[in-house]
Amino acid sequence: MKPAKFEYFAPTSLAEALELLHEHGDDAKVLAGGQSLMPMINMRLARPKVVADINRIPDLDYISPTPDGGLAIGALTRQRSVEKSTDVKARIPVLAAAMPSIGHFQIRNRGTVGGSISHADPSAELPALCFALDGEFVLSSASNQRVLKPVDFFISHLTTALEPGELLTEIRLPARALAPSEEWRWGFQEVCRRQGDFAMVGAVSLLKLDGGGICQSACITMFGVAGTPVRIRRAEEALLGSRVNGSVLQDVSRIVSEELDPDSDIHASSAYRKEIGGVIARRTLEAAIDRRNGDETA
Template identity: 45%
Template sequence: MPAFAYHRPASLDEALDLLSRFGEDAKILAGGQSLLPLMALRLSHPANLVDISRVPGLNEIVEDVEGGLAIGATVTHTRAEEAEAVHRLTPLVAAALPLVGHRAIRNRGTVVGSLAHADPAAELPAVALALGARFIAVKSGGQRRVAAADFFSGFLTTDLAPDELLLAVGFPPQKPRTGVSVKEISRRSGDFAIVGLAATVSLDEAGLIASSALSFFGAASTAVRVTEAEEALAGQSPGPEAFEEAARIVSQSLDPPEDANGTTAYRKHVAGVLTRNALADAIDQIGFAA
């Protein structure tokens, strides 16, 4: 591992001071499960690591009055996975968490860290995009909110400035008559997905599709929603015909990259398969709930 200076601030102000002092020369260390492998392989050479694990107030899962949920910067995947509120208020997040790596990784890795790392094949960025999550970024003397749609700007890059810290991610309340599903295929259990889908479907009172989110991972340089397919679903009766059409649009509109785990053609095809399966799964859940 390359050498670096290590900083473990004891307060948020101290952390933000360090970030503003070092700017691009610093990396934030929370769980370290994405950053430390890169450093161990000497693919990342940060001069400073700012370990935020002891900053008070960040290790919290907070329900808001409208029924939304905020997850703080140092909450681990395991803690979120075991939190009752996550299952109750954000079932899509709860469905995605067990798919993140393996237990030992989830015990250290953080939800917010995974979002800030923005791996296009990771589950949580796609979940955040599907749910329209809001990101709370903070720096010395300022705080701002960024919509998920604006947050993921490219391969392993986000809208965060070097001196900003991602304080928390907020998930809005789930709409009534909503079903969710996360489907992915990966070469082995626990691997990053070859391609995956975080989906939500909401029905109107008449039982027709009111809105949906089809948010893919492993299908582009960032997590990506296929809005044409979402639009095509709107107003449709939920069933094989509508799902098939959505799947067709998905396969047509995605242009995923190619690697040893899957060709472009394969990823396009499987994205369609996942669309069908996830939509059916999500609708089933609504039936269950009703």
């Protein structure tokens, strides 16, 4: 299990990196944390002609609070930094709470936010969180910069809107799912074979209740159940304007299952994912309602 030959570049500035990607286009693979790419290179499942190592670019690793109360995260920011960031904990607690579910700490020490998102594994946590939080991705190229919403960025299994020559450089997350004292409540859950594995099914739910417990806004995002993270709009609609109680959750759970059309793989069948999706969605909503007593794990 040894890599095939490739050319290696380690640009030391963003401009240089974008130039390099422009030059090599489809032939180049970006090496960030390497936690997904390197196994594929070792197994020769990936045989890039050119490896563009972006780890020596100094200004892509940051977590910056934005004026609107959200965060801008550099693509090269290690997942472990996000996990430990007090800004993340204060501003987007659901993100902080979900981080330990990504692999193991040695993986998160290297794995980057941008890498996970660009890799676009449909069972991965970060793409789903960005989806749920309605973030924005900044895509840079030698000649251009554009901003995409996750719904436009994730196309299918391991496939994104990144064009040859483009690099994901920043992830912007708006101020949603704030701390429990705020009106947004949240829940994150996944079912894995073992802790740290990719999710068979996962859910991120964000919920806004008024003083009387009536749902004003809801966002239910499922992952591991389709080629990309998916929002379950019909279930969200069922919540809107209702007092979120047991029978409503029952309905929502059923609707989520009905709406899912997952694929089967070695870890779980389509039928299992479809049904468990509803269960997990309900659990995240229950956790959201009772956030202070909420449990982050399945």
